[in-house]
Amino acid sequence: MHRITSASAADLFDIAATRRIEQTAASALPPHTLMQRAGLAAARLAMALTPHARTIWVACGPGNNGGDGFEAAAQLRHRGFFPVVTFLGDESRLPQDAKASLQRARDAGVTFTSEPPSTFELAVDALLGIGSTRPPSGAMAEWLVRMHAGAQPVLALDVPSGLDADTGTLASDPDRVPASTRTTLTLLTLKPGLFTAQGRDAAGTVWFDDLGCSTFIQESATARLAGPPDHAPRTHASHKGSYGDVAVIGGASGMTGAALLAGSAALHSGAGRVFVGLLDPVAMSVDTSQPELMLRDAHALDLSGMTAVCGCGGGDAVRELLPRALSTAAALVLDADALNAIAADPSLQAQLMARGRTGAPTVLTPHPLEAARLLGDTTGGVQANRLAAARALALRFGAVTVLKGSGTVIADATDAPPVINPTGNARLATAGTGDVLAGMIGAALARRRPAFEAACEAAWQHGHIADTWPADAAPLTAGALARRTPA
Numbered sequence: 001m002h003r004i005t006s007a008s009a010a011d012l013f014d015i016a017a018t019r020r021i022e023q024t025a026a027s028a029l030p031p032h033t034l035m036q037r038a039g040l041a042a043a044r045l046a047m048a049l050t051p052h053a054r055t056i057w058v059a060c061g062p063g064n065n066g067g068d069g070f071e072a073a074a075q076l077r078h079r080g081f082f083p084v085v086t087f088l089g090d091e092s093r094l095p096q097d098a099k100a101s102l103q104r105a106r107d108a109g110v111t112f113t114s115e116p117p118s119t120f121e122l123a124v125d126a127l128l129g130i131g132s133t134r135p136p137s138g139a140m141a142e143w144l145v146r147m148h149a150g151a152q153p154v155l156a157l158d159v160p161s162g163l164d165a166d167t168g169t170l171a172s173d174p175d176r177v178p179a180s181t182r183t184t185l186t187l188l189t190l191k192p193g194l195f196t197a198q199g200r201d202a203a204g205t206v207w208f209d210d211l212g213c214s215t216f217i218q219e220s221a222t223a224r225l226a227g228p229p230d231h232a233p234r235t236h237a238s239h240k241g242s243y244g245d246v247a248v249i250g251g252a253s254g255m256t257g258a259a260l261l262a263g264s265a266a267l268h269s270g271a272g273r274v275f276v277g278l279l280d281p282v283a284m285s286v287d288t289s290q291p292e293l294m295l296r297d298a299h300a301l302d303l304s305g306m307t308a309v310c311g312c313g314g315g316d317a318v319r320e321l322l323p324r325a326l327s328t329a330a331a332l333v334l335d336a337d338a339l340n341a342i343a344a345d346p347s348l349q350a351q352l353m354a355r356g357r358t359g360a361p362t363v364l365t366p367h368p369l370e371a372a373r374l375l376g377d378t379t380g381g382v383q384a385n386r387l388a389a390a391r392a393l394a395l396r397f398g399a400v401t402v403l404k405g406s407g408t409v410i411a412d413a414t415d416a417p418p419v420i421n422p423t424g425n426a427r428l429a430t431a432g433t434g435d436v437l438a439g440m441i442g443a444a445l446a447r448r449r450p451a452f453e454a455a456c457e458a459a460w461q462h463g464h465i466a467d468t469w470p471a472d473a474a475p476l477t478a479g480a481l482a483r484r485t486p487a
């Protein structure tokens, strides 16, 4: 059992793959082994979370997730703790494993009640796991509200009840249950839904126990959790040409800052030279706070041999430059208004697809609304399955796609599993941080990192800066994020 951190690169498996792995493992092991291992791991984590707990409420549901709860309760009782189990299900319809664990809990002397205890130091959510088929309702919904309403920690077994383990969508309104400190012990496999969409908020701190079954995994991963990038030291005899040129195209009237932020991020991420091609006809010619940036008229930049970062603060004006960027830029990041222009223009879409077929490195960095426009979908539709949306965009345009937000998803058009970025937090929810990410990806492309790796590494680093921002420092602003130092 170990805690998952942003340093953990790991394979993620969806529900279908997890069930196949479970079958393989169960058929190779003595009956009930998996559930007993799951319950023991849960009891150990419960004891570590609340070593002095007097009452541990274990809420058990109608399937094998409930079985994990019975087993955990039995193990806790054997160790001198006082679990109180509430069981929401029909004993006669329990799966065999869960039935055996219910008996073991009874034999251990666990207390069963029909109503949750009035006070408890820890709640164990063993109501629903990967078999969740509909939003919890009735007593189950009430118990979930009750366990999350107070400050007591909640330990969810496998997945928080009601969370879709594939997509990270939560059946109930997540804002209804914000108070508790959440920990999730996920079992057998790590699931993608724990790390994207509402999964991060619902799961809290994630622990993983593979139940000793990693050797039974023959499946390819559904997705991967990005680990930190390797640190590649600069060779001594390198020069600015070794790190490439980035040209930011954006900054239409009133939005110059977005292009300057992307430029600043590219610069501080190590690009050899950074040009900022501004679309505002009366733009400044130098940014005295960042004299390293070479400000140009966007129309005058020759993009061949350069990495172009196109669209940051681009407004409508960026549209006319897109055909040239799509056909001539050596590598290309398309962000913000460049994506909106492409979404609205079939001829630009065709050009983007044609570029994709040439294999020229191209990265799209939509937030969910931009992704929805490109897909002809709604933001809700995109958020309902972020992995699928990122993959659909990557396949349609032949471009690496970075679908931003909590648990940024990075997909390409190959068979490689998409990556979920584990870093970042809501401090990034401030204007301009997306421009910074685009500039960071641009710098990685300029030093000739392959597009998928460039996107994964930049997304990890971008979130990591926010995660390690000193608590007592000034608020994180996009400018400071680009410079990587608190103002």
Ligand SMILES: NC(=O)C1=CN([C@@H]2O[C@H](COP(=O)(O)OP(=O)(O)OC[C@H]3O[C@@H](n4cnc5c(N)ncnc54)[C@H](OP(=O)(O)O)[C@@H]3O)[C@@H](O)[C@H]2O)[C@@H](O)CC1
Pocket (backbone or CB within 6 Å): 022, 026, 034, 035, 038, 061, 062, 063, 064, 065, 066, 068, 095, 097, 127, 128, 129, 130, 131, 132, 133, 134, 135, 136, 137, 140, 157, 158, 159, 187, 188
């Ligand atoms: N098997 C193994 O080897 C291992 C399994 N493990 C554990 O088993 C879990 C999977 O077990 P599972 O397949 O039984 O599914 P589970 O999540 O318990 O729920 C299914 C039940 O809930 C019901 N139900 C669904 N939605 C509902 C709702 N909203 N409100 C009310 N009821 C609802 C559904 O009923 P139905 O939809 O059929 O009406 C069915 O009765 C997995 O997550 C892990 O914890 C671990 O021990 C590792 C080894």
Ligand SMILES: Nc1ncnc2c1ncn2[C@@H]1O[C@H](COP(=O)(O)OP(=O)(O)O)[C@@H](O)[C@H]1O
Pocket (backbone or CB within 6 Å): 336, 367, 404, 405, 406, 407, 408, 423, 424, 425, 426, 427, 428, 429, 430, 431, 432, 433, 434, 435, 436, 437, 462, 463
């Ligand atoms: N809660 C969060 N967790 C992780 N990353 C976040 C969160 N909120 C925002 N971000 C990140 O912040 C950036 C915001 O980008 P974007 O929406 O394009 O903003 P802007 O257009 O203002 O630059 C993205 O990289 C996104 O992934």
Ligand SMILES: [K+]
Pocket (backbone or CB within 6 Å): 065, 125, 126, 127, 128, 129, 156, 157, 158, 159, 160, 161
């Ligand atoms: K659960």
